[in-house]
Amino acid sequence: MNKRLAIITTHPIQYNAPWFALLHQRGKVDIKVFYTWPQAVEGFDDPDFGKNIQWDIPLLKGYPYSFVKNVSVHPSSKTWKGIDNPTLIDEVTQFEPNAILVFGWKFKSHFALMRHFKGKIPVWFRGDSTLLDYDIKGLKDIATRNNLTSHLSFLSSFKLYLKYRLRQTALRLVYRYVDKALYVGTNSRHYFMAHGLTNEQLVLAPHAIDNQRFTYSIEVDYEMEAIKWRKELGISENDTVVLFAGKLEHKKNPLLLLNTIRELNQSGNSTIKLIFSGSGPLEAELKTIAGRDNNIRFISFINQRRMPVAYRLATIFCLPSQGPEETWGLGVNEALASGRPVLVSDKVGCAADVVHASIGSIFSSGNASDLKAKLMELAKENITPHACQQHITSWSFEKICNVIEKEMT
CATH class of the missing domain: 3.40.50.2000 (Glycogen Phosphorylase B;)
Incomplete structure (x- = not known):
């Protein structure tokens, strides 16, 4: 009997749905995808594109999935309260998975699920965040007052350093609930290691498209x-x-x-x-x-x-x-x-x-x-x-x- 993998993600995405289907078709792992933002299936308003986005390729074919009811007043993948699924943990439990793969932790229900299953079954995480927006060497200089020209410069820069360290501390707490991280590349690996994950917890699953x-x-x-x-x-x-x-x-x-x-x-x-x-x-x-x-x-x-x-x-x-x-x-x-x-x-x-x-x-x-x-x-x-x-x-x-x-x- 194949082992079961529950995949938790907000909505069908053109970069993920095809490999969900491929993984299912290969028949070595039984998967089920739990979509936590079902309102987005008919299209979603993207404020950056300035229009409602509806992809013109099939994203719900070739693999098992279910839509988990989202009771948020303002459903969205942009906010913590935008993903609120009271039945998610129960639905995943009923599937009886051997492992859970979570896309994104900055959502109320995703994070609750990670906390609930940690220590019960393996919790895997998929993310592509990096440290590229942080000048790590510069932040170290800030901490030691190196290369700073004035007292005012130090105070301003130290606030940036303090913000980074507080964020780092918070993320270390988040990733305590992750058993393995499927990182996408070198910069992603550096990010996870900076937030407390070890070599043994990191597995390269490269970012890809339908080549x-x-x-x-x-x-x-x-x-x-x-x-x-x-x-x-x-x-x-x-x-x-x-x-x-x-x-x-x-x-x-x-x-x-x-x-x-x-x-x-x-x-x-x-x-x-x-x-x-x-x-x-x-x-x-x-x-x-x-x-x-x-x-x-x-x-x-x-x-x-x-x-x-x-x-x-x-x-x-x-x-x-x-x-x-x-x-x-x-x-x-x-x-x-x-x-x-x-x-x-x-x-x-x-x-x-x-x-x-x-x-x-x-x-x-x-x-x-x-x-x-x-x-x-x-x-x-x-x-x-x-x-x-x-x-x-x-x-x-x-x-x-x-x-x-x-x-x-």
Whole structure:
């Protein structure tokens, strides 16, 4: 008889549902997914995108699941009280799992479940938080007054240090209720270790996307569709095109990318086309700055089925994030699976693991000169689609399933 794994998560997500289905189909572990925010199944309002999000790929096929009643007055995955499921513990108990995998602890019912089952059956946790938003060396300098120029500077900086240490103490208390953490990459591992988990508790289950869906389709010729789309946008086959795909928000720093490419083009040394795919709070400002610049295009929000084509509009995919909390950047995985080299800032969580010189480059966050230099260097490289696609194969849903199956034995 197979062992049973209960998976606790808020709502169906395009990056998780496919490997839930794969894990079930492989038949080595019996799973059941408990969704704690059932109201989101029909779509949810995303304040950053500024619209109701309904993904156009199936997220509830191929695996057992149930919707757990959420009685919150304001159901949401953004707040502690937004996930309130009085029957969750009882429903999970009835499933009789051998282990529980929890996505996210910052919810009333998720945390209550972790506390309830700790010491009874193994509690696993899946998260991708990092320490990239904290200058650890700088914080140590604060504690010892190193490199601080005045008493006022010390007082201000010490508040930051104290805030970090209080947060660290609180998170150590939270992670006492975790037996194992399925970390997603190097920066995620450092985060868990900083909050009290040991080597023996940490298991790499790499962040991944549906590589096959972005690499190839028997129904659509992605490359030909991209060529047609580029023509519609007035972009020639020989143009160098940089693509930004994601929320147009402060943490992803699209303004830096826009201003840098405009400066490059105005210098007369190059002509680079820039495409923004997405929407968000910075959209109006970006469009105002771009004005009638013929080298800048906006194609708004693109749903999942069309994204493999959208990535192929580009010569280079760029994620210039400055944080906070750019914990991974799964668009990087998608771009590579689509055969496109990547340029990311060092504040992007996946940079330490995924971005190598053979398929991309890393620049210093917020540094326009470094972004400019790395962009020009990468544009001259002859990186093939095959090299990008082969590189990302080691970050796959199959790897996640292998890890879980091994840990369940």
